[in-house]
Structure formats: C-alpha cells, structure tokens
Amino acid sequence: MSSDCAEKIGSVIFDCVCLMLGAPEARAALTGEAAADMAKAAEPVMSKMEQYIMTMASKESSTTEVATAVFGVVSTIWSGGCLGEVVSAWLGTLSLGDKILYGATALATLLAAFATDGAAEIGVIAVELTTCGWLIDDSIKCADACSYA
Secondary structure, three states: OOHHHHHHHHHHHHHHHHHHOOOHHHHHHOOHHHHHHHHHHOHHHHHHOHHHHHHHHOOOOOHHHHHHHHHHHHHHHHHOOOHHHHHHHHHOOOOHHHHHHHHHHHHHHHHHHHHOOOHHHHHHHHHHHHHOHHHHHHHHHHHHHOOOO
C-alpha cells in the first residue's frame, strides 16, 4: 500500500470518527500528519476499509448506505482492537477544551452505538451527512489514490 493511499484512508477514518462522535466541526483539525497518524493507528484493519470507502465514494449510494458505511469503518476499528489508538490519535488533533468535551463523551457514544449494533447511531450519522460533503470528497480521493475499482 502506498503512503498516499494510507494517508487518504487515514483521512476517511478521521472523517468517520468526527461523524460518529457528533463532532463535524473537529474535522477542521485534519492535516496530512493527522491522517498519517490515523492510518498508523488503524493499520491492523486497513485492508478491511475498501468496501466502506467504495460505498462512501459511490454516487449511487443512498444516505443510509453511506451512514452505514461510516458505522462500518468505526465498527471494524473497534472489532480489530485498535479503537483506543484511533480515538487517541483523533483526540491528539484537538484543542484542550475539545479534548475534554469529546473525551468525556466518546466512550459513552461508542459503547452505546456498538451495544445497539448502530441502529440509532446510523440515523444520527445520516442526518449529519447533509452538511459533511468532505467525507464524500475524501472517500473519492481515497478510492483514486488506492486504485479501488
């Protein structure tokens, strides 16, 4: 996997964490370095991201399908045992105030989402997607950089 591909996957993961935690405004903290850190944290599950990224990049995908793919990215990170590293890398990009705000709610949000198989969280993500075109843009760039078909 090229470093450009890995960085683009890191960007998509960063976006998904922002949406999952209800923190789209935190997306402004995304830099190339943050994307690389995110990719490194998620390295054990990087090979499992293609299906979700392709869904998010597709013009034919419905809002529900994209929201389900966002949940799938974070769920795969959770089941792959690297959620702590990913959330830590994400929190590392935030200001102290935002770290306190999102650090306090992240664990509860994630546990509630995974305990219900994402049923309610997917609906929340779908609503947030209406103002988060950057996820689609990053997914398209990622699909191109990684040569996903």
